Amino acid sequence: MAFRGFNVLGAPLKDCSHDPLTGFTRSGCCETGPQDRGSHTVCAIMTEEFLVFSRSRGNDLSTPMPMYAFPGLIEGDQWCLCAARWLEAYGAGCAPQVVLESTHEKALDIIPLAALKEHARVH
Numbered sequence: 647m648a649f650r651g652f653n654v655l656g657a658p659l660k661d662c663s664h665d666p667l668t669g670f671t672r673s674g675c676c677e678t679g680p681q682d683r684g685s686h687t688v689c690a691i692m693t694e695e696f697l698v699f700s701r702s703r704g705n706d707l708s709t710p711m712p713m714y715a716f717p718g719l720i721e722g723d724q725w726c727l728c729a730a731r732w733l734e735a736y737g738a739g740c741a742p743q744v745v746l747e748s749t750h751e752k753a754l755d756i757i758p759l760a761a762l763k764e765h766a767r768v769h
Contacts, residue, residue: 650677652751654762662689662748663724666717676726676750684728685756689748691767692723696742699735724748729756736761743767
């Protein structure tokens with residue numbers, strides 16, 4: 647497996663989800679690069695509250711779009727979110743939990759580590 651970068655904890659980045667298949671490059675990982683202008687770096691666990699919030703902001707993540715091989719997300723799915731959208735949801739009080747081991751360190755360019763840790767998935 648190719649090295650995909652580090653997570654926000656400084657360890658090698660772990661996969662986020664293969665079902666549904668996520669990531670800017672659809673690798674299952676929240677890796678990023680220069681072409682990822684949205685910084686899809688936050689591995690988040692979807693909640694109904696967040697999905698409604700995202701739809702209200704013009705990004706409907708719930709509706710399947712077969713033409714893009716997008717199944718539509720449901721509560722409990724893990725997905726690589728844009729860091730700015732997660733931060734916006736955080737400010738609105740509806741940020742979903744995150745998987746720190748699968749959240750790329752580039753998310754820290756936009757989101758304070760303390761905010762991510764506050765919403766970290768508890769094992």
